[in-house]
């Protein structure tokens with residue numbers, strides 16, 4: 545979705561978490577606006593397919609720094625900086641991924657882009673909790689049209 549890329553911060557890493565087909569991350573790679581693009585999905589064949597797709601594409605021969613992570617978003621280790629997108633999963637999964645990274649003190653992203661496809665209330669209660677508000681503030685909430693469906697997009701910036 546184009547809006548995810550438009551709302552991301554330039555010259556820093558872009559994380560496409562729960563990436564599936566990886567369309568957003570691939571779109572982000574094409575723009576060359578980001579210092580690195582990270583693809584994260586817990587299903588091995590999804591990441592293998594993306595790996596082949598990117599390696600076989602004549603468009604991505606050099607100067608397109610990216611990494612593929614076959615793991616759950618909750619298991620990510622190491623500092624997360626730049627823009628952290630989690631889209632197309634339930635609000636509970638988004639909450640679990642964010643809380644795991646906060647607990648490990650690895651969540652240092654300057655911007656979060658969160659787009660739950662179900663359980664929006666679970667996620668919004670979490671990001672509006674006092675604990676979470678110590679770290680991030682909601683900057684914008686948009687409704688995006690995806691085919692015939694509307695998807696919310698929450699944009700949060702680090703305090």
Ligand SMILES: C[S@@+](CC[C@H](N)C(=O)[O-])C[C@H]1O[C@@H](n2cnc3c(N)ncnc32)[C@H](O)[C@@H]1O
Pocket residue numbers: 561562563564565584585586587590615616617618630631632633637
């Ligand atoms: C419906 S797709 C979302 C694709 C894309 N992000 C979008 O917004 O269109 C959901 C993907 O999330 C992955 N997924 C679900 N839970 C996950 C988790 N906890 N950590 C990493 N990937 C997860 C699934 O394997 C699947 O590929």
